[in-house]
Amino acid sequence: MDVIVIGEPLVEFSASAPLTEADTFRLSFSGDALNAAVAAAAAGAHVALVTRVGQDEFGERLIRFAAAHGVDTRWMLPGAGSTGAYAVGADPGGERAFAYMRACSAASRLGPSDVADAPLAETAVLLVSGITAALSASCAHAVRHAAEIVHASGGKVVYDPNFRSRLTTPEQAAGVLADIAPMAALVAPSCPGDSLPLLGTADPAEVVRACLKLGARAVAVTRGPEGVLLGLPGGGDTWPDGSAGPLVEIPAVAAQAVVDQTGAGDAFIGTVAARLATGTALRDAVRAGTAAAAISLQGQGGTGRVATPEEIDRLLTRPKEA
Numbered sequence: 001m002d003v004i005v006i007g008e009p010l011v012e013f014s015a016s017a018p019l020t021e022a023d024t025f026r027l028s029f030s031g032d033a034l035n036a037a038v039a040a041a042a043a044g045a046h047v048a049l050v051t052r053v054g055q056d057e058f059g060e061r062l063i064r065f066a067a068a069h070g071v072d073t074r075w076m077l078p079g080a081g082s083t084g085a086y087a088v089g090a091d092p093g094g095e096r097a098f099a100y101m102r103a104c105s106a107a108s109r110l111g112p113s114d115v116a117d118a119p120l121a122e123t124a125v126l127l128v129s130g131i132t133a134a135l136s137a138s139c140a141h142a143v144r145h146a147a148e149i150v151h152a153s154g155g156k157v158v159y160d161p162n163f164r165s166r167l168t169t170p171e172q173a174a175g176v177l178a179d180i181a182p183m184a185a186l187v188a189p190s191c192p193g194d195s196l197p198l199l200g201t202a203d204p205a206e207v208v209r210a211c212l213k214l215g216a217r218a219v220a221v222t223r224g225p226e227g228v229l230l231g232l233p234g235g236g237d238t239w240p241d242g243s244a245g246p247l248v249e250i251p252a253v254a255a256q257a258v259v260d261q262t263g264a265g266d267a268f269i270g271t272v273a274a275r276l277a278t279g280t281a282l283r284d285a286v287r288a289g290t291a292a293a294a295i296s297l298q299g300q301g302g303t304g305r306v307a308t309p310e311e312i313d314r315l316l317t318r319p320k321e322a
Helices: 032-042 057-068 112-116 130-134 137-152 170-183 195-199 204-214 264-277 282-296 309-316
Strands: 003-006 010-015 026-030 047-054 076-079 085-089 097-101 125-129 156-160 219-222 228-231 247-250
Touching: 003 032, 003 137, 003 264, 010 057, 026 032, 026 057, 032 047, 032 057, 032 125, 032 130, 032 264, 047 057, 047 112, 057 076, 112 137, 125 130, 125 137, 125 264, 130 137, 130 170, 137 156, 137 170, 156 170, 156 264, 170 195, 170 204, 195 204, 204 219, 204 228, 219 264, 228 282, 247 282, 264 282, 282 309
Parallel strands: 003 047, 003 125, 010 085, 047 076, 125 156
Antiparallel strands: 010 026, 085 097, 219 228, 228 247
């Protein structure tokens, strides 16, 4: 197994207008875990999604959808509770509005025993997020248990804090970050979306410093159109006090069109995980992630536009405009 993703797939009702006005919705499937798993599979990795879905028609459709996009669905199991869902009103120029219907969902009942059945000790990369940990106490335990197994087995743990104020508090989310960071090969907080509530700073360099101090081996601070600041331990020549470094600026890839921002961060982290699992150097994996994120902006919904490896490589090698 190259990549294992743990989290909740969701039924998605997306609209091209604000939710206060929209009357037409497109049915699809999304959620940060599914978006990332689909992106990782499209990038060429053997990916499994570990979750539970409701014993209903939407649960069956989610499993079929994931399988059709190359995701190994053997650990997408039916369970008690409904399949989670959400509605999103897309506004490319501003904030997206979400309305969630996931309380007491099947995936929120996921626990350590569920993830223990997956081949964690044999996977190259485990991808987990703060959203998954925030779904319930049992989900938080599942995330930590999976990270412990993969870390102890020599695999890479990739953690996306993905803070959502509707699911958890800054204090609780910061606690999960502190818990997982010492086991993480890469932590990928957004700035300022994750960094301000969890670390108290909107300075990308300080975000790197804070995550390295927590024990992460590398940090990729995502900044939307400003690109990614990649921080690595050791070196020190780029830090004013020589305490840590180097810092690597990785520019964003310009999107050909922006239809919907939903899932761009998931496309980024899923592609990074896939590239790391298949032996790509971290800097190049992050560059590929930025290209996948740019391509994802062209589709509506979290899985509306999924980049292929050929598209990613072509975008990265495209000559810059004068």
